[in-house]
Amino acid sequence: MKRRNLLNYAAIATTSAAALAACSKTAPNTSSPIASPSQPIIQWRMATGWNKSLNVVFGAIDRFCQRVGHATNGRFTITPYEAGEIASALEILDVVSAKTVECGFTAGYHYVNKNFAFGLSTAVPFGLNAQQQNAWLYYGGGLEALQKVYAQYGVIQFPAGNTGAQMGGWFTRKVNSVADLEGLKMRIPGLGGELMKRLGVDVQAMQGTEIFKALESGKIQAAEWVGPYEDEKLGLDRVAPYYYYPGWWEPGTMYEIQVNQAAWDRLPKEYQAIFQSAAVEANLTMQAQYNAVNGEALERLALKGTKLLPFSEEILRSAQKAAFELYEETASKDATFKAIYEHWKTFRTQVYSWNRINELSFASFAFIQEK
Structure with missing residues (x-):
């Protein structure tokens, strides 16, 4: 997949064109790639590594599945399952590779025992933050490089969420x-x-x-x-x-959707485009939601002692x-x-050199100032 074309699909009807444009080299096509009635009816199952009680991370993938369904007029449906219903949180890659399910939602670093490079798909100690990880994957050649590794396991993966920098x-x-x-x-x-x-x-x-x-x-x-x-x-x-x-x-923990390569190759191109666009949206909105709710939660925790x-x-x-x-x-x-x-x-x-000038210089002053 050529990265310059990665987000050319970015405008499904329910996806924010403005948000996706921020990640695209060219303005997104405002016409919606809604699937035609002649397209096949396809039903996929998705194993995930989380429970529904984790409403931010599971909620993001649930919205992803809804986006795909809406944009295809219900002709391509993906049903997400909680951890343990199909596979444990550490078995997602295995069941996707074996095509027990067509796709899964997980974190690549769970599988570094299979291939150490999988860690770079998620987060590594003292590595890239969420913005930097997006830059590397979408425009720095990272996604193409990693997809070659995943291909050895019969899988193709797409970024689909980020927690941002985690706590210690x-x-x-x-x-x-x-x-x-x-x-x-x-x-x-x-x-x-x-x-x-x-x-x-x-x-x-x-x-x-x-x-x-x-x-x-x-x-x-x-x-x-x-x-x-x-x-x-x-x-x-x-x-x-x-x-x-x-x-x-975990300076910026990237979650991903893993898809069985053979199942992916059989999808109509329109479905693939919709799938990729919905994954980009999930990637952007999960971190936004985490930033919002984490700020509120940290204040509550501090007040509780x-x-x-x-x-x-x-x-x-x-x-x-x-x-x-x-x-x-x-x-x-x-x-x-x-x-x-x-x-x-x-x-x-x-990117560290650049962000040291633009991001760190601002944060070092603004974030510590009292109103």
């Missing part, structure tokens, strides 16, 4: 230094977990629904989830008083050093990862 998690005791992390039992998955291991943490694997009881019972002393809104819904503020930031392991604490510079510097040591080690052993990583690293350097 809940702790039952303060951690002021790397020494304080030694032996700490913490629920943290993925690459963040791998790096925490290198810093001495006893990393525990568990589903999100298990975190509250594990903290309450003392089975673990720390856990990360998403951000204020989702964390408050799990009640984590009731079992751990210290809420650390930033979530350096949650203590917001930054990770120390010692911890951040040690984690950053460990992160890039891991990437370089992996690149030296894995040619596929090395090719994408070198491309990603060059883009990261360039």
